[in-house]
Amino acid sequence: xxxxxxxVLLIIGFLLTLGLAGCQKAEEKQQDxxxxxxxxxxxxxxxxxxxxxxxxxxxxxxxxxxxxxxxxGVNMIITYxxxxxxxxxxxxxAKSKADGYVIGGLNVPHIILQPLARETExxxxxxxxxxxxxxxxxxxxxxxxxxxxxxQELIDDAKAKPGQITxxxxxxxxxxxxxxxxxxxxxGTEFTLIPYKGAADQIVALxxxxxxxxxxxxxxVMRDLDKYKILGITTEERHYLAPEVPTFKELGLDMTQGxxxxxxxxxxxxxxxxxxxxxxxxxxxxxxxxxxxMEKIGQPEEWKDGEKVYDDLKKEVETATKLLEEYxxxxxx
Amino acid sequence: xxxxFLIGFQNALHPMNILIMSLALAGGIAIxxxxxxxxxxxxxLLVPLTFGMDPAxxxxxxxxxxxxxxxxxxxxxxLINTPGTPSxxxxxxxxxxxxxQGRADEALFTALVSSVIGGVIGTIFxxxxxxxxxxVSLKFGSPEYFWMAIFGLTIISSLSEGNMIKGxxxxxxxxxxxxxxxxxxxxxxRFIFDYxxxxxxxxxxxxxxxxxSFAQVLTLVDENQKYLAEYSPNKGVIGKVFGHMLKFxxxxxxxxxxxxxxxxxxxxxxxxxxxxxxxxxxxxxxxxPETFGKGEIEGVVASESSNNATVSSSLIPLLSLGIPGSPxxxxxxxxxxxxxxxxxxxxxxxxxxxxxxxxxxxxxxxxLMLFVGFLGMRLFAQVLNVPxxxxxxxxxxxSVIGSYAxxxxxxxxxxxxxxxxxxxxxxxxxxxxxxIVLGLILGTLAEEGFSLSLLMAKASxxxxxxxxxxxxxxxxxxxxxxAIVSPIYVRVKKSRKNKLENA
Numbered sequence: 069x070x071x072x073x074x075x076v077l078l079i080i081g082f083l084l085t086l087g088l089a090g091c092q093k094a095e096e097k098q099q100d101x102x103x104x105x106x107x108x109x110x111x112x113x114x115x116x117x118x119x120x121x122x123x124x125x126x127x128x129x130x131x132x133x134x135x136x137x138x139x140x141g142v143n144m145i146i147t148y149x150x151x152x153x154x155x156x157x158x159x160x161x162a163k164s165k166a167d168g169y170v171i172g173g174l175n176v177p178h179i180i181l182q183p184l185a186r187e188t189e190x191x192x193x194x195x196x197x198x199x200x201x202x203x204x205x206x207x208x209x210x211x212x213x214x215x216x217x218x219x220q221e222l223i224d225d226a227k228a229k230p231g232q233i234t235x236x237x238x239x240x241x242x243x244x245x246x247x248x249x250x251x252x253x254x255x256g257t258e259f260t261l262i263p264y265k266g267a268a269d270q271i272v273a274l275x276x277x278x279x280x281x282x283x284x285x286x287x288x289v290m291r292d293l294d295k296y297k298i299l300g301i302t303t304e305e306r307h308y309l310a311p312e313v314p315t316f317k318e319l320g321l322d323m324t325q326g327x328x329x330x331x332x333x334x335x336x337x338x339x340x341x342x343x344x345x346x347x348x349x350x351x352x353x354x355x356x357x358x359x360x361x362m363e364k365i366g367q368p369e370e371w372k373d374g375e376k377v378y379d380d381l382k383k384e385v386e387t388a389t390k391l392l393e394e395y396x397x398x399x400x401x
Numbered sequence: 402x403x404x405x406f407l408i409g410f411q412n413a414l415h416p417m418n419i420l421i422m423s424l425a426l427a428g429g430i431a432i433x434x435x436x437x438x439x440x441x442x443x444x445x446l447l448v449p450l451t452f453g454m455d456p457a458x459x460x461x462x463x464x465x466x467x468x469x470x471x472x473x474x475x476x477x478x479x480l481i482n483t484p485g486t487p488s489x490x491x492x493x494x495x496x497x498x499x500x501x502q503g504r505a506d507e508a509l510f511t512a513l514v515s516s517v518i519g520g521v522i523g524t525i526f527x528x529x530x531x532x533x534x535x536x537v538s539l540k541f542g543s544p545e546y547f548w549m550a551i552f553g554l555t556i557i558s559s560l561s562e563g564n565m566i567k568g569x570x571x572x573x574x575x576x577x578x579x580x581x582x583x584x585x586x587x588x589x590x591r592f593i594f595d596y597x598x599x600x601x602x603x604x605x606x607x608x609x610x611x612x613x614s615f616a617q618v619l620t621l622v623d624e625n626q627k628y629l630a631e632y633s634p635n636k637g638v639i640g641k642v643f644g645h646m647l648k649f650x651x652x653x654x655x656x657x658x659x660x661x662x663x664x665x666x667x668x669x670x671x672x673x674x675x676x677x678x679x680x681x682x683x684x685x686x687x688x689x690p691e692t693f694g695k696g697e698i699e700g701v702v703a704s705e706s707s708n709n710a711t712v713s714s715s716l717i718p719l720l721s722l723g724i725p726g727s728p729x730x731x732x733x734x735x736x737x738x739x740x741x742x743x744x745x746x747x748x749x750x751x752x753x754x755x756x757x758x759x760x761x762x763x764x765x766x767x768x769l770m771l772f773v774g775f776l777g778m779r780l781f782a783q784v785l786n787v788p789x790x791x792x793x794x795x796x797x798x799x800s801v802i803g804s805y806a807x808x809x810x811x812x813x814x815x816x817x818x819x820x821x822x823x824x825x826x827x828x829x830x831x832x833x834x835x836x837i838v839l840g841l842i843l844g845t846l847a848e849e850g851f852s853l854s855l856l857m858a859k860a861s862x863x864x865x866x867x868x869x870x871x872x873x874x875x876x877x878x879x880x881x882x883x884a885i886v887s888p889i890y891v892r893v894k895k896s897r898k899n900k901l902e903n904a
Contacts, residue, residue: 127735150808151601152583186590234860240588260860262853268724278542291723291745364741
């Protein structure tokens, strides 16, 4: 009952704040610049989420938020800067003040591919990486009653009928797209790639039988596993959330690909502040309660330290560049 | 199932839930009514608050906010000619002329009753036909979306009767605006002229606020009238509206609510598309189509019943398949997941009590809206007694806040102002904003449908199979042809009849 009372108060408060929203100036309040601070953090930290409220990135950030106060002693304020597949938010973070009070969620390979595809105002060197929290692996799925039972059957059919089999994606120059290119490149097949606007559209197309197979994320198919056959997953080892699915490696394809979610700060952040953030996020990532929550929302967690993240990103940029060159998709500046 | 249903019934009628729903409804109606503040924004703002509540209550609060906001859009559409949400665009066509005729309270009450009826019908479908309707929504692939968008564009012809060239040009302007941003297939940026902020594209809400609210403010200032319209409360409005609706609106209400329910289940089309289609059909089947756009009560009925019917039906793909069918449903999905609920068929099996509390609660919300909305209506109508220079100032402030809040993006304010100026100028030379906004709404849908269908056709090797030889596509093509041919046929027949009479 208490909860409901709080809810009522919150609504009333919400209506009041709405009236005040016009006067609020959230950003750029702090003008004191170089003054050394004694304790960090000493005020709330803003986290830029480059996708919509309620999206997968947001849901994950909300779980982090639950444990944030306990860890850092201040609140985590989520602001959404959505648009252009995350580019609007990534740019915003890259340009934010590096005072340690603005950090953001980043998605890989989005931050690698967008600068390759078109001119952007950020690249992987624009950020100081705190760490990776989610690694959502790519997989190939078909409908339950599809004629394909194994990945090999799909590959064989695609070889026999080049370009006639459709493979659903989410967006162009997205993680799905690069995984599809990699898959076609490794197997010497040619699929017609259909770039849907979002994961939801792609799932509708698969369930409605409008596309033969999809390159998708584990998180997207988790909710209705009994409706699909997952032909293969692009992880090093079998995944703890779907242990019955063979990996691409077992099937002889050397390919590991996923969409990962990171947290990062603007690149010029003071090293001791970054260290504090790293420590705190790692503590959260290893908290058993947090891990339980992550399992509930069906997002495959995997902590990776910021330095390792950056090293891996550099390698990924190289492979992606090669792959895009192969398919003649690089932005010719 | 029956047990869950009964528990749901009990929970939905819990006094605390009723209180929360009423408050969220009032908040929703206020947000919907205020030009600039839209339903999506309201729900997105509210969602973090629900994370601390129990799931059913949180969902009911969001549902009430959503329902209230979609209805609330009608108030400002009718009173000051600025749709409070994109779904209320069609309500301005007849609502504002009614206000000008001094029949504001009649229009407001009609909008309220129509919204309630549409909302209840949509929710009944959510309750009894979730699974079959979800399967229908899956039948819609890219070709179907393409044809639906084309069918939607034919509405321009009936929106701009007697002014066809300008209507078509407006539609084309809207379609062109929709192409700015990132190409959905190649992923390259286009028409951004090296101006980075344009990469996110022209989004509907700031553009709509510009074309309607901001342009309307400029018009108000330009006209320099002291008040928007004459208004004094008419006695016996309630009886008059109910009498009219019982006698004349039954078919229209049912048709529009069904259209709303159907369009709502399609991910990718929402209340704005539904109200355009319902308005168009109401006009087509009306005995006096010429009165539409000049203060026809049935126009308000069609627009408002259909957009509120989409509220519940847009939740069908979410609750049955786990697929969010609208921006608001996407926000709700996040809410469900945070509470550890699994959307999809499992929601009804594993957590049936919550699912049924939510659905039955939505019916309760709609019934509550009759009272909450009625209280608000009296208050909102007073706007007409406020001198128009105050209104203009307030609307500008709200437009700026609303444009910014939707994506927390300053550039959206620029979009809003530019669209407002364009809207004002084009209005001066006789272009209505309706076709422009329709083009913008349908442009992305049509383009994506078309380009993805082309890829499908490339794979299957047959354009005909992909675009035409699918039952729903064929039906939509037939509807498009009818939409274009029937007005010509009617006109030819009429002129022949006139000739015969004159002879």
